Amino acid sequence: MERDAILRELAETFGAERIHAQETADGLPTAWVEPGLLLDLLSYLKTARSGAYPMLYDLTAIDERERSHREGQPPSDFTMVYQLLSFERNEDLRIKVALEGQAPSVPSATCLWPSADFYEREVWDMFGIAFEGRPALRRILMPPWWEGHPLRKEHPARATDMGRFGMSEDEQAAMLEELKFDPVKWQVDGPGPEAGAGTFYINIGPQHPSAHGVLRLVAKLEGEVVVDLYPDIGYHHRGAEKMGERQSWHTYIPYTDRIDYLAGSMNELPYLLAVEKLAGIEVPERALVIRVMMAELFRIISHLVFYGTFSQDVGQMSPVFYMFNDRERAFDIVEAVTGGRMHPGWFRIGGVAMDLPRGWDEMVLAFVKHMRGTLKDYDAAIMRSSLFKARTVGVGALSLGEAVEWGATGPFLRACGLDWDLRKKRPYGGYERFDFDVPTATGGDSYDRLAIHVEEMRQSLRIIEQCVAGMPAGPYKADHPLAVPPPKDRTMRDIETLIDHFLAVSWGPNLPPGEACATVEAAKGQNSYYLVSDGGGMSYRTRIRTPSFAHIQMAPMMARGLTISDLVVILGSVDYVLADVDR
Amino acid sequence: MSETAGFPIVAGILSVLFGVLIVAALSIWLERRLLGLLQQRSGPNRVGPLGLLQVVADTVKIFAKENWVPPFADKVVFVLAPPIVIATALASFAVVPLAPGFVVADFNVGLLFFLGMSSLAVYGVALSGWASNSKFSLLGSVRAVGQMVSYEVFMGLSLLGVVAQAGSFSLVDIVNAQKGLWNCVPQALGFAVFFVASLAETRRVPFDLPEAENELVAGYHTEYSGFKFAMFYLGEYVGVTLNSAIIVTLFFGGWSGPFLPPIAWFLVKTVFFIAVFILVRGSLPRPRYDQLISFGWKLMLPLALVNLVATGAIVLATAGPR
Numbered sequence: 001m002e003r004d005a006i007l008r009e010l011a012e013t014f015g016a017e018r019i020h021a022q023e024t025a026d027g028l029p030t031a032w033v034e035p036g037l038l039l040d041l042l043s044y045l046k047t048a049r050s051g052a053y054p055m056l057y058d059l060t061a062i063d064e065r066e067r068s069h070r071e072g073q074p075p076s077d078f079t080m081v082y083q084l085l086s087f088e089r090n091e092d093l094r095i096k097v098a099l100e101g102q103a104p105s106v107p108s109a110t111c112l113w114p115s116a117d118f119y120e121r122e123v124w125d126m127f128g129i130a131f132e133g134r135p136a137l138r139r140i141l142m143p144p145w146w147e148g149h150p151l152r153k154e155h156p157a158r159a160t161d162m163g164r165f166g167m168s169e170d171e172q173a174a175m176l177e178e179l180k181f182d183p184v185k186w187q188v189d190g191p192g193p194e195a196g197a198g199t200f201y202i203n204i205g206p207q208h209p210s211a212h213g214v215l216r217l218v219a220k221l222e223g224e225v226v227v228d229l230y231p232d233i234g235y236h237h238r239g240a241e242k243m244g245e246r247q248s249w250h251t252y253i254p255y256t257d258r259i260d261y262l263a264g265s266m267n268e269l270p271y272l273l274a275v276e277k278l279a280g281i282e283v284p285e286r287a288l289v290i291r292v293m294m295a296e297l298f299r300i301i302s303h304l305v306f307y308g309t310f311s312q313d314v315g316q317m318s319p320v321f322y323m324f325n326d327r328e329r330a331f332d333i334v335e336a337v338t339g340g341r342m343h344p345g346w347f348r349i350g351g352v353a354m355d356l357p358r359g360w361d362e363m364v365l366a367f368v369k370h371m372r373g374t375l376k377d378y379d380a381a382i383m384r385s386s387l388f389k390a391r392t393v394g395v396g397a398l399s400l401g402e403a404v405e406w407g408a409t410g411p412f413l414r415a416c417g418l419d420w421d422l423r424k425k426r427p428y429g430g431y432e433r434f435d436f437d438v439p440t441a442t443g444g445d446s447y448d449r450l451a452i453h454v455e456e457m458r459q460s461l462r463i464i465e466q467c468v469a470g471m472p473a474g475p476y477k478a479d480h481p482l483a484v485p486p487p488k489d490r491t492m493r494d495i496e497t498l499i500d501h502f503l504a505v506s507w508g509p510n511l512p513p514g515e516a517c518a519t520v521e522a523a524k525g526q527n528s529y530y531l532v533s534d535g536g537g538m539s540y541r542t543r544i545r546t547p548s549f550a551h552i553q554m555a556p557m558m559a560r561g562l563t564i565s566d567l568v569v570i571l572g573s574v575d576y577v578l579a580d581v582d583r
Numbered sequence: 584m585s586e587t588a589g590f591p592i593v594a595g596i597l598s599v600l601f602g603v604l605i606v607a608a609l610s611i612w613l614e615r616r617l618l619g620l621l622q623q624r625s626g627p628n629r630v631g632p633l634g635l636l637q638v639v640a641d642t643v644k645i646f647a648k649e650n651w652v653p654p655f656a657d658k659v660v661f662v663l664a665p666p667i668v669i670a671t672a673l674a675s676f677a678v679v680p681l682a683p684g685f686v687v688a689d690f691n692v693g694l695l696f697f698l699g700m701s702s703l704a705v706y707g708v709a710l711s712g713w714a715s716n717s718k719f720s721l722l723g724s725v726r727a728v729g730q731m732v733s734y735e736v737f738m739g740l741s742l743l744g745v746v747a748q749a750g751s752f753s754l755v756d757i758v759n760a761q762k763g764l765w766n767c768v769p770q771a772l773g774f775a776v777f778f779v780a781s782l783a784e785t786r787r788v789p790f791d792l793p794e795a796e797n798e799l800v801a802g803y804h805t806e807y808s809g810f811k812f813a814m815f816y817l818g819e820y821v822g823v824t825l826n827s828a829i830i831v832t833l834f835f836g837g838w839s840g841p842f843l844p845p846i847a848w849f850l851v852k853t854v855f856f857i858a859v860f861i862l863v864r865g866s867l868p869r870p871r872y873d874q875l876i877s878f879g880w881k882l883m884l885p886l887a888l889v890n891l892v893a894t895g896a897i898v899l900a901t902a903g904p905r
Contacts, residue, residue, distance in 0.1 A: 202718045209800060224722065224872060315788065315869025321622035387789065387868050564722070565871045568798050 004029050006051070006093055014041060022073055022096070025278050025514040028083075030094040032074050038082075038097055039107050045084055045093065046112055053084035053093055054404045056109065058528065058545040059119035061127045066153045067534050069513035074098045078129055080106050081530070081543075083517070087404075087418065090425055094517075099129065108134035115407040118553045126151035126241075135187050141234040141582055144178050150242055151541075157239075157246045181218045181230075188218075188230045198222050206235045210313050210568045213578030215552070217567075224563045229556035236578040244531075244542025248508030249275055252539070254345030256529075259544060260580040261342065263302040263523040264334070265294045268347040271529045273429060273518035275349050278511045278533050279482045285472040287351035288430030293364070293467035294337070294346070295429075295520075296460040300371065301330045302523035303453045303460075306575045310450055311382050313572030314391045319382055326374055333363050349509070350483025355476045361468045368461050368468075375457060383454065389447060396558040396570035397445035406557070407550035410525025411452040411575065416444035422521035429520070433470075434463045446573035453575065482509040510537050517543075524548055524575050544583050548576035595687050596677075603676050606853070607820040608638045613854070614820075614861045621865040648809035653715065656806060660714035665807065665814035667707030672821040675700040679828050680755045682838045682845040693754040694746060697829060698739050701784050704822070705731040708786075708793060711815070712803035723802025726872060727793035730783060733879040734790075738780035740887035744773040744894035745833050758837030767834040772890040774834045776883055781826035783879070785819060788864040792872055827856035 004021070007029050011019045020032035033041055045053040062079045064070065076098030084093045097106055108131035109116040120131045121140040128149035131137060139146060148155045156162050167175070181201060199222045205211035214235035220228040240259060244252055256267040269291060276283060283291075308323030331341045336357055338344035346353045382388055398408070400416040413420055421438040423431040439455035441448035477484055485504035486497045513535040519528040525547025534540040551574050559567045612627070612635055619626025627634035652658050678693035680686035690696055705728060712724020746752055748769065749760035757766075767774050783790040794802030804815045831837060831852040838845035840852075870878065 200718065210798065311868065315791075316867065317618075317788070318622045318865050321624055325623050381866075385868060387870060390874055391868060391871060563871060563873070565798050565869075 006089070006091070007031055010041065013044065020074055024094075024516065025280075026274070026516040026518065028092055028094050028517060030096060030515075032096045032098060035097050035099065035106050038080075038095070039109070039112070041095065042082065042084075042109055042112050045095075051086060051089045053086040053089075055085040055087075055407055056082065056113040056115055056119075057085040057092060057407060057526075058083040058530070058543070059109065059116055059123065060530070060543045060545075061123045061129055061151075062532060062541045063127060063151060063153050067532075067540055069534050075100070077101060078104050078127060080123070080129065082109070083528075083530075083545075087420060092517075092519075103128065103130065105130035105132055107132050110134045113405065113407075115405065115550060115553060118549065125149065128152065138186070139234075141237040143175065143234070145175055150239060155242075157242050186218075186230060188228070199227065204567075206232075210571060211578075212309065212571065212576065215571075215576075215578055215581070217555070219559075219564070219567065221564065224565070226559045226562055226564060226567050229559050229567070231552055231555055233552065233578075233581050236582040238579075238583065240583040241542050241544055244539045244544075246538060248537050249511055249539065250349060250508040252542070253347065254343065256544075257343035257345050258579060259546060259583060260302070260522060260524060260527065260548070260577050262305050262577055263298045264340075264343050265291075265338075265346055266298040266302070266520070266522050267527065268345070269295055269429060270518045270520040270522070270527050271531075272347050272349060273520070274516045274529045274531045275511065277516035277518060278514050278531060279349070279480070279509070280512075281350045281478050281480045281483055283351055283429075283478055284475045285430075286474045287476050287478070289433075289467050289471055290352050290356060290476060291347055292430050292434065293464055294334070294352075296463045296467075297330055297333060297364075299460045299523045300457050300464075301327050301334075303457050304330075306453055306523075307378065307382075307450070307457075310572040310575075311388070313568050314388055316382065316385075316388070319378065322374065322378070326371065329367055329370060333360070333367055336360065336363060348477060348483070350480050351475070351477030356471075361471070364464060364468050368465055371457070371461055375454065379454070383451065391565075392447040392450065392569055392573070393445060394443070395446045395562065395566050396573060397443060398554070398558060399444060402554075402557070403444065406554045408525070408554065409547050409550070410521065410523075411449055411456065412525060412547075412551055414438065414440045415448040415452050417442045422519060422526060426519075428518070434466050436460075436462050446569050449573045449575070482511065507537050510535060519545075522547065524577070524580065525551065546580045546583065548574075548578075548580035549583075552576050552581050592687070595685075599676055599681070599687055600673060602681075603673060603821060603824060604817075606850075607817060607824045608642075609635075610820050610824060610854075610857045610861075611638050611817075613857060614864070617858060617861045618865050621862070642813070645809060645813045650809055650811070653717075653806050655716045657714040657716060660710050661806075662811065664707050664711035664714060665811045665818070667710070668704055669707075669814045669818035669821060671700045671704040671707070672818055672825050675825050676828070678754055679825075679832055680758055680837060681849050685846065686755060689753060689755045692752045694742060694752045694757070694833075697754075698735070698742075701738075702731075702735055704784075704818075707818070708803050711807065712793075715803070715806040717806050719799045719801075719805045720803050723793045723799045723805070726799075727786065727803055729872075730786075730790065730792060730875060730879075733876055734780045734783035734883075737776055737879065737884045737887040738784065740884070740891055741773045741776035741780060742833065743891045744770050747891075747894050747898050754832050754837075758832055758839070761836045761839065765834065765836040770834060770890070770894070772886060773894070774830070776887045776890065777833070778830065779883060781830065782860070782863065785822040785826055785860070787819070787823065787860055789867040789869050790875065791869060792875060823857055823860050824853065827853045827860065830856050 007021050010031060014037060018033060018037055022030040022032060024030050060081050062081060064076045064079050078099040080097040082095040099106060106129060108120055118140060121137055123129050124137040125139040125142050126149055199220060202219050202221055204219055205216040206214040216232040218230045219226050240255055243255055253268055256271045257264050259267045304323040304327045308320030311319040334344060335341050337360055338346040398416055400418055403413050403416040417440055419438055419440050424438055436459040439452050441451055485501045491498040491501045511533040513533050515532050517528055517530040519526050527547060528545040530543035531539050532541040558570045616626040627637035630636040630640045652661055675697045677687040678690055678696050708727040709724045712720040745757060745766050749757040786793050804812060807815060835852050838849040840848035
């Protein structure tokens with residue numbers, strides 16, 4: 001479909017004067033609308049007969065009050081950003097709403113997409129933007145007693161700006177008291193009478209063997225049956241988005257590794273793709289292929305952890321040790337190539353940090369060979385185990401419609417039967433040159449989600465093999481002033497180069513003003529970085545859209561009516577990481 | 584009792600008691616090493632030769648822990664529950680003949696005593712969950728009661744075939760009746776059912792639902808620590824040792840075997856079954872609660888009944904009129 005066709009369609013439908021298009025560095029169709037039109041427009045887009053946008057991919061905001069480069073944009077203090085995804089058009093659409101004033105509000109989208117709930121609570125928590133027409137807003141990432149809204153520009157970013165932090169014992173007790181589950185405060189309890197005598201609440205987490213991190217779920221149980229489930233997240237929140245606003249473009253790279261901390265370098269890819277779009281940097285061939293190879297290696301690493309912990313959730317105690325040993329082998333390669341292991345922080349703007357070491361190809365090929373063998377063993381021990389199947393088949397099953405409605409991506413979505421893999425549909429970062437298959441399943445249950453992951457590991461091995469076979473020669477980093485400082489030896493000869501070098505090394509590059517979003521098919525689903533540059537050495541706004549955030553919101557829907565044992569299986573099959581949920 | 588006439592009864596009891604505790608403690612070591620072997624890792628190998636003293640070190644550590652009772656618990660019951668688990672398992676050893684003439688009490692209803700004791704053990708688990716006054720513990724002990732009541736039924740039934748063949752409930756008589764052919768051949772079905780039931784009785788994977796770490800944190804003993812926890816922990820291994828010993832006694836000829844002295848044969852066979860228990864733990868996932876219960880009632884119970892009826896018919900047919 002022709003680019004920006006959707007913008008013209010919207011202008012025809014709603015009137016050209018009400019749709020204000022904006023040019024962005026990523027070329028994503030972007031339209032400003034007024035708050036009054038928002039719901040009509042979203043509902044039109046969601047239900048359009050052809051070329052609909054059935055998924056609310058992301059919902060976030062920008063504090064525009066200190067932004068100086070807003071050429072061609074309507075005046076706004078706070079901007080709401082909605083990103084919708086259309087499978088049919090294979091295109092995203094960004095809708096922006098300008099809000100004025102210090103305590104703005106906007107109509108809630110929860111009536112259209114139930115998945116908007118968590119996102120709107122996050123925007124309320126971070127920006128103090130209120131939403132009308134939905135249950136009252138509660139903080140989601142910050143503790144209930146937090147003052148201020150962290151992503152507002154006036155909120156300090158450094159601990160040293162905030163004064164000494166301390167709590168008296170009474171304050172501690174009061175804060176703990178506030179964290180206690182209270183159905184009224186959480187506005188979660190349905191009508192009371194249906195709760196039988198055997199109904200009780202149980203706190204699962206934030207410290208629980210199967211929470212896979214600091215996830216807290218309050219389960220309403222009737223015997224062992226989960227009547228309802230209320231997730232409470234934010235225990236792993238580290239303000240990654242706020243940190244983006246005070247780290248240089250370059251020094252933020254290692255932070256991205258720690259978002260989905262199981263998939264290391266894979267996280268750097270969307271961030272750098274977005275930076276490179278902003279800066280207009282062409283990445284050399286060799287760097288592209290090296291990045292793909294490392295990303296796929298990390299996909300295997302992440303999937304291995306998922307595989308092992310999932311089987312442990314089902315009660316098998318041995319497989320996880322095998323998976324972790326295989327993961328160690330992969331880390332050996334990561335270590336040889338990057339010097340780091342889980343979080344190498346090794347990709348760079350315009351390429352990678354250094355060239356591949358001698359003998360890398362033999363290491364990689366030996367690993368591929370080893371993995372092919374062990375994956376077969378795991379099939380026998382886990383995938384074909386009848387007891388394992390009895391626990392997972394049909395458990396936590398989801399229809400494709402529900403998955404799309406709730407913003408599920410990645411293996412989650414493919415398990416429901418949609419052949420949607422960004423590496424195929426919108427090849428980025430050099431994926432178009434590789435030959436691989438996209439596995440899909442039809443059941444949408446826990447077993448299928450695992451099956452997809454397992455097959456994806458095999459496909460990743462194929463890609464890695466192709467990387468080894470066809471590794472191009474050439475530079476491993478773009479020769480671009482925003483990517484690399486001038487050559488060191490020349491700095492000794494003229495002052496201009498010396499100054500350039502000094503600035504590039506000590507402050508990092510200043511990226512041209514603009515906005516860019518880059519999305520990759522990460523290990524757990526689609527991961528996006530939406531960067532706003534105001535022409536400075538640091539990002540003006542860094543938005544990280546993670547798959548786990550969307551997926552964890554679906555847990556209650558999948559677990560209702562099943563038992564606590566099933567809940568553990570469902571959580572295991574979701575493949576989330578709390579760092580990826582809370583950022 | 585008559586056979587132990589020349590044998591001081593107190594010495595007999597003490598030697599069995601200590602022997603069992605040592606074997607149980609060693610089986611903790613065996614389990615950790617074997618699981619290590621199964622899982623591409625070493626297991627404890629630092630304390631003493633081959634890590635053998637690890638259990639001693641752990642015991643010292645656990646003795647040094649604070650003897651703590653949660654403030655919300657029912658104190659008396661909370662303290663009483665763990666000894667029940669370990670005491671019933673130890674008491675059952677009274678009827679297990681370790682070698683000819685080496686049995687603390689040769690009851691004529693020895694087998695029933697064993698079944699009775701293992702039924703009593705469920706009180707320890709049930710009370711511990713109840714007294715803990717914690718939701719995870721309660722869920723665990725409710726699971727335990729449901730599971731053990733269901734599995735007790737066919738555990739007893741699966742053994743009646745053995746009883747019918749030997750014509751006695753005494754374990755010594757049952758061992759003696761296996762002189763020609765071990766019971767594991769004619770009673771193969773009974774053995775299979777009993778093995779499953781004994782896995783469930785000892786609450787070992789795949790029947791460890793009462794403590795299901797991934798779901799209930801530690802199930803009925805979530806709130807326990809220190810020495811009281813150690814009693815549950817050791818009780819599990821005494822239970823494994825007991826059930827292995829019973830399997831050997833009932834189905835694998837007890838102490839009988841060539842060359843080696845009878846007590847050695849008994850030990851070798853028992854340790855073998857302990858190892859089987861461990862291997863099962865290392866390889867199987869855990870079924871869901873409803874699957875577990877329906878497996879018991881819908882598959883195991885009918886199998887046990889079939890075994891009993893078939894054995895009864897054959898015994899009647901071959902014995903002729905009396």
